[in-house]
Amino acid sequence: MEMMIKSFEVLMKGIIVSISSSKYREIAHFLSIEEHFEELDDTVQKIGYRLIGENGYYYLAKTGRLDKEEITNFVSSHKRIIVAISIIKQIYPLISPNDTIKQTSFTIEFNKKEDETLLDKMEWLFGDIDRKKEIEELFKLLEKNYILEKFDINDKDSYRVLNAVNYYVKIVESAF
Amino acid sequence: MTHIELIEQLYRYRDIIDRGYKEGELDSVPKPLQESTLFIKVGSKYRLNRSYISFVNFALDRVDYTVIFGDYEEEHRQIIINKQRYEDTKKIQYHQKVIDLINDIYLKFYYRDSQINSALKSLQRQDNEELDILIESANDILKQIREVVEANSKIANTFTQLKSVDIEFKKVLDELDNDFFKFLKNISYYIDRLNKFIIQTQTKRRLNRLFMQLSADILSENDTYLDEILMQYREGLYHTVKRYKNQIKVLPTEDDLPLLKRSLKSLRLLKPKREKANTILPTPQVKELNLIDIKSIVASLKTGCDDLYIYLLNHDIVKDENEAFLIYLHLISYPNVSFERTFNRYNVRITKWR
Numbered sequence: 001m002e003m004m005i006k007s008f009e010v011l012m013k014g015i016i017v018s019i020s021s022s023k024y025r026e027i028a029h030f031l032s033i034e035e036h037f038e039e040l041d042d043t044v045q046k047i048g049y050r051l052i053g054e055n056g057y058y059y060l061a062k063t064g065r066l067d068k069e070e071i072t073n074f075v076s077s078h079k080r081i082i083v084a085i086s087i088i089k090q091i092y093p094l095i096s097p098n099d100t101i102k103q104t105s106f107t108i109e110f111n112k113k114e115d116e117t118l119l120d121k122m123e124w125l126f127g128d129i130d131r132k133k134e135i136e137e138l139f140k141l142l143e144k145n146y147i148l149e150k151f152d153i154n155d156k157d158s159y160r161v162l163n164a165v166n167y168y169v170k171i172v173e174s175a176f
Numbered sequence: 177m178t179h180i181e182l183i184e185q186l187y188r189y190r191d192i193i194d195r196g197y198k199e200g201e202l203d204s205v206p207k208p209l210q211e212s213t214l215f216i217k218v219g220s221k222y223r224l225n226r227s228y229i230s231f232v233n234f235a236l237d238r239v240d241y242t243v244i245f246g247d248y249e250e251e252h253r254q255i256i257i258n259k260q261r262y263e264d265t266k267k268i269q270y271h272q273k274v275i276d277l278i279n280d281i282y283l284k285f286y287y288r289d290s291q292i293n294s295a296l297k298s299l300q301r302q303d304n305e306e307l308d309i310l311i312e313s314a315n316d317i318l319k320q321i322r323e324v325v326e327a328n329s330k331i332a333n334t335f336t337q338l339k340s341v342d343i344e345f346k347k348v349l350d351e352l353d354n355d356f357f358k359f360l361k362n363i364s365y366y367i368d369r370l371n372k373f374i375i376q377t378q379t380k381r382r383l384n385r386l387f388m389q390l391s392a393d394i395l396s397e398n399d400t401y402l403d404e405i406l407m408q409y410r411e412g413l414y415h416t417v418k419r420y421k422n423q424i425k426v427l428p429t430e431d432d433l434p435l436l437k438r439s440l441k442s443l444r445l446l447k448p449k450r451e452k453a454n455t456i457l458p459t460p461q462v463k464e465l466n467l468i469d470i471k472s473i474v475a476s477l478k479t480g481c482d483d484l485y486i487y488l489l490n491h492d493i494v495k496d497e498n499e500a501f502l503i504y505l506h507l508i509s510y511p512n513v514s515f516e517r518t519f520n521r522y523n524v525r526i527t528k529w530r
Contacts, residue, residue: 074406074413090384093306093384094377121391124394172386176386
């Protein structure tokens with residue numbers, strides 16, 4: 001029961017819980033057990049939510065009407081993250097959940113690429129700001145949206161790729 | 177030159193040798209390096225001796241994709257000749273020669289095993305390599321491993337014959353049996369790993385292309401199809417919203433907690449306890465191939481089949497997937513097989529039997 005409540009308390013904050021996350025691994029493992037997943041899903045359905053989980057990530061969803069502004073926010077947020085992930089994939093084509101990315105190495109590879117499409121995407125995402133700031137903002141955006149997680153609180157350079165990236169993979173696959 | 181003098185030379189010219197290793201070729205090198213054949217003149221440039229590069233790559237676990245797997249043709253030929261001479265004359269020299277050749281082949285097995293392992297590690301380390309090149313390299317290695325499987329099968333037959341020729345040969349081979357078995361087992365593991373790597377990389381390449389296409393469409397605002405998908409499935413996608421200003425408030429709040437606890441309690445009272453899901457994966461068992469009646473499987477294949485692995489999976493005497501894969505590895509060294517470029521649903525290369 002305690003773990004069930006703990007899971008709900010985390011999920012209710014809009015967090016995508018990934019099995020590769022060091023912060024939420026315990027909850028993700030708990031929910032990866034079919035019995036626990038079904039029990040929490042059955043319960044949250046009674047209060048109007050749904051527990052969604054696949055490919056190592058879990059989140060809460062709720063049905064409801066959206067106004068125009070809400071739709072715009074919802075759609076735009078997804079698009080920004082898809083573009084941000086595509087930048088990461090352009091630099092590291094083999095990137096997978098659990099891999100580690102160093103911001104410094106990423107910056108070196110990014111500069112080496114000299115690819116116009118990368119610059120266009122950065123500008124679309126963050127406007128006209130300097131390169132260093134752009135890359136910092138990119139990592140911040142992906143961290144805020146549970147795609148990347150700081151590897152260690154004392155290491156400001158290393159990030160772990162979380163399973164939540166698979167959520168966007170699924171959307172991209174569905175789009176074609 | 178003595179060995180210690182060579183080591184000293186390597187140290188004295190370490191910077192030039194390092195440059196030769198990294199850059200591939202140099203315009204000029206000091207005379208001692210030419211005389212010791214550490215550098216060979218190719219056209220107008222100097223290149224490091226291939227044997228030195230192989231040693232360094234091996235020692236540094238940096239075998240590249242062009243790794244030379246090699247075969248045992250020469251050793252195999254020599255073993256057959258010397259075995260025959262020993263049988264004819266019973267001379268100790270031929271006896272010793274056969275034992276030396278067995279040890280040579282053992283070392284080749286050992287180095288090749290390390291080379292393949294390093295090549296696979298090297299492939300998987302290439303996090304910013306073009307995926308097309310990676311897939312091509314992996315396919316090349318897979319092809320070379322297939323040749324290795326054929327060579328292994330030939331050597332295994334010869335070793336079996338040797339055991340019956342002389343008690344000493346049998347003793348030496350029996351001592352090496354475990355290691356040989358380990359190398360053979362590793363081959364099936366490498367093939368499996370390569371097949372998986374190729375499939376995963378192909379999937380990633382497809383996905384990356386979709387990501388690039390979609391983000392290009394987003395930037396050029398030709399993305400109404402994405403809007404439609406997001407709106408169509410929005411009920412399952414609401415997680416992105418947060419309780420910030422101007423954002424959608426569809427997430428639960430603290431007020432929902434007591435409700436959740438009550439629901440959880442009532443649900444537990446009403447529902448019978450489910451069986452706990454078994455999350456422990458079964459450990460694959462390695463089966464001894466000689467316990468399986470290969471002859472009858474080969475006989476049953478006389479009408480041919482379009483996918484050998486699936487044929488084996490459905491065969492009456494094959495117990496499970498592990499056994500099917502072991503037999504598959506054994507049978508692909510037969511001349512009756514031809515490999516397709518595609519893979520079946522078990523990620524095993526489609527192999528026809530004719």
